[in-house]
Amino acid sequence: MSRSVTVINPGALSLIQDSGRQGYQRYGVPVSGAIDPEALLIGNLLVGNGHSAAAIEVMFGGAEFLFSAEAVAAVTGCDLEISLDGTRLSTWQSFVAPAGAVLRLGPPVAGLRAYVTVDGGIDIKPVLGSRSTHVASGIGGLDGRPLAAGDELPLGAPNASSSPGAKFPGQLRKVISNELTVRVVQGPQRSSFTSQGVRSLFSSTYTVTDRSDRQGLRLDGPVIEAVDGRYDIISDAVVSGAVQVPGDGRPIILLADRQTTGGYAKIAVVATVDLPLLAQAVPGTALRFVEITVAEAQQLMRERHASVLSADLTFDLETHRSVIAIDGETREINLDYRRDELRKPGGGAVSVSIEGVRSTVRVEEMPR
Amino acid sequence: MTQRHVDSYEPPVILPSGDQAISVEFAAEISERVNGQVYALADALTASPPAWMNELVPAYRSLLVQYDAFQVDFDVVAAELRERVAAVYPATGARDHRQRTVYELPVAYGGENGPDLEAVASQARLSPEDVVRIHSGVNYRVYMIGFSPGFPYLGGMDERIACPRLATPRTRVPAGSVGIAESQTGVYPNASPGGWQLIGRTPVRLFDQSENPPSVLQPGHYVRFLPVDSDEMSRIEELVAGGEYVIKSTALSA
Numbered sequence: 001m002s003r004s005v006t007v008i009n010p011g012a013l014s015l016i017q018d019s020g021r022q023g024y025q026r027y028g029v030p031v032s033g034a035i036d037p038e039a040l041l042i043g044n045l046l047v048g049n050g051h052s053a054a055a056i057e058v059m060f061g062g063a064e065f066l067f068s069a070e071a072v073a074a075v076t077g078c079d080l081e082i083s084l085d086g087t088r089l090s091t092w093q094s095f096v097a098p099a100g101a102v103l104r105l106g107p108p109v110a111g112l113r114a115y116v117t118v119d120g121g122i123d124i125k126p127v128l129g130s131r132s133t134h135v136a137s138g139i140g141g142l143d144g145r146p147l148a149a150g151d152e153l154p155l156g157a158p159n160a161s162s163s164p165g166a167k168f169p170g171q172l173r174k175v176i177s178n179e180l181t182v183r184v185v186q187g188p189q190r191s192s193f194t195s196q197g198v199r200s201l202f203s204s205t206y207t208v209t210d211r212s213d214r215q216g217l218r219l220d221g222p223v224i225e226a227v228d229g230r231y232d233i234i235s236d237a238v239v240s241g242a243v244q245v246p247g248d249g250r251p252i253i254l255l256a257d258r259q260t261t262g263g264y265a266k267i268a269v270v271a272t273v274d275l276p277l278l279a280q281a282v283p284g285t286a287l288r289f290v291e292i293t294v295a296e297a298q299q300l301m302r303e304r305h306a307s308v309l310s311a312d313l314t315f316d317l318e319t320h321r322s323v324i325a326i327d328g329e330t331r332e333i334n335l336d337y338r339r340d341e342l343r344k345p346g347g348g349a350v351s352v353s354i355e356g357v358r359s360t361v362r363v364e365e366m367p368r
Numbered sequence: 369m370t371q372r373h374v375d376s377y378e379p380p381v382i383l384p385s386g387d388q389a390i391s392v393e394f395a396a397e398i399s400e401r402v403n404g405q406v407y408a409l410a411d412a413l414t415a416s417p418p419a420w421m422n423e424l425v426p427a428y429r430s431l432l433v434q435y436d437a438f439q440v441d442f443d444v445v446a447a448e449l450r451e452r453v454a455a456v457y458p459a460t461g462a463r464d465h466r467q468r469t470v471y472e473l474p475v476a477y478g479g480e481n482g483p484d485l486e487a488v489a490s491q492a493r494l495s496p497e498d499v500v501r502i503h504s505g506v507n508y509r510v511y512m513i514g515f516s517p518g519f520p521y522l523g524g525m526d527e528r529i530a531c532p533r534l535a536t537p538r539t540r541v542p543a544g545s546v547g548i549a550e551s552q553t554g555v556y557p558n559a560s561p562g563g564w565q566l567i568g569r570t571p572v573r574l575f576d577q578s579e580n581p582p583s584v585l586q587p588g589h590y591v592r593f594l595p596v597d598s599d600e601m602s603r604i605e606e607l608v609a610g611g612e613y614v615i616k617s618t619a620l621s622a
Contacts, residue, residue, distance in 0.1 A: 022422065022423055024582065025423060026423075026425055026587070027517065028515060028516055028517045028519050029577075127578075137517045139517065185386060188383040188385045234397075234398055234428045234429055236393075236427040236428065236430045237391070237426075237514070239388070240386075242386065259514065259516065260513075261425075269384075269385060271386075271387055272386070272388060294384045295441065295443075298437045298441060298442065301387060301438075302438060305438065
């Protein structure tokens, strides 16, 4: 029987996304793809997938998925609580979901979007070389639409290299904050703006408004002045991260679902390395912009990519935190164990600490 | 978008567009000559693509070249693009070597198919019949495809029927709608929001995501609109629905 994941509850917005639809922008087809490409990449690494395998992008959490068969999965992206059949799990860490298990994503504590990656990837039919969903044009995903309760998502053949117990190191994770400093390079139409306009961009704080979506972040803040008030240009192609300024002088940062072309002057372009921060920026987030050179931006992008790819994903201890009642009194307990050791014949040791008091329990057989 | 400064850059300029793309801008004008230069460079790069090239996105007067910045530095790409530009500019720039093909799109003008025809006519101080005659009387060049999948930006429209965008864009424009904005005309291949004034609708499908390429029209192609009455419109709609309609195209002599 083929493996699948069934959507029980898609939350506010769940979309199938991979690394985007490349090669068709000249026909007006938007790239789309994961708006936080790094979280998708890491999620795929954790479950042993190829870098661009399709996953479920969940906005605002609150989603539930049922596994039809055993699978290795992980949740990356924003900070949120997740549980499998009621047992709390860690994000940024792969786990085994047994057949029939239900994965629940709570509301985000920080950030916006989580990625559920599963070994083998979401294996729907690609459209124009990609499984990514672009809702506005109805392309990709399941009939170009957001996921709905009852949708059954087929999984690809599991990769031989996928194994539970991979963890992306905490010290390498990007810090989600509601005060961000965003690095940009000079945009192609910098000369369309007055020196006062350029000063506004770099000396002011801009706020992410709630009129933001996968197409772009609309910012509020001081007006950015264009020479002779001319914000319109002869339409040309736009890239992810482009900071365009329409006639009201308030910048818009274009993201994954942007149209392929636009008619507004672009004062700056966000460095690729900082795009994941924008993908997680909730309305109200304060942004400050600093300028770097293209060479610096490329260096930062390569270094970050290399550190993600070379990160040590092995880890020793798995920690489960739960609250139990002992004689009617609630206590918080921590269970620390090596999952691979527990799977050995004869079992292994679990370190149990109840409010700081540690003891060791021997587990003879690991329940599946 | 409609500003027309009549000045070319000598030579074309190489502008970084973020850390993974370069925009080559040929001029600050919309003209067949400049647009021909854009596609001459795009064709040259497609014919012998540099190892670092990812994707090309041509527009009216500029070509966006997306490159693999994990492999190569900006300076290297910029230098190679300068050489490629020098090889096609201005020698071949004045001449577009592409096959000039004219696609004939049947259009039902006015009524529910073109709810803004009367308004366009009164703004132009013309009769609706005159607007239709003028609009369907020339071959339009496909300068670029953008805004939405398969949306052709058509240039060459008679200034007499130019009109502003709607003050309040429609939340839903039906697929096939033919619109005017300033001195441009275009066709919405799919239902989408839109602010162009709608003068008619074609039953022809211009975009099919299951085809490759997905867009019938390609930049450098030409389009001519053929007015059809409601009977002919219904007949063509049936053919399109049955997958039997073939868009009429003719080669233009250069």
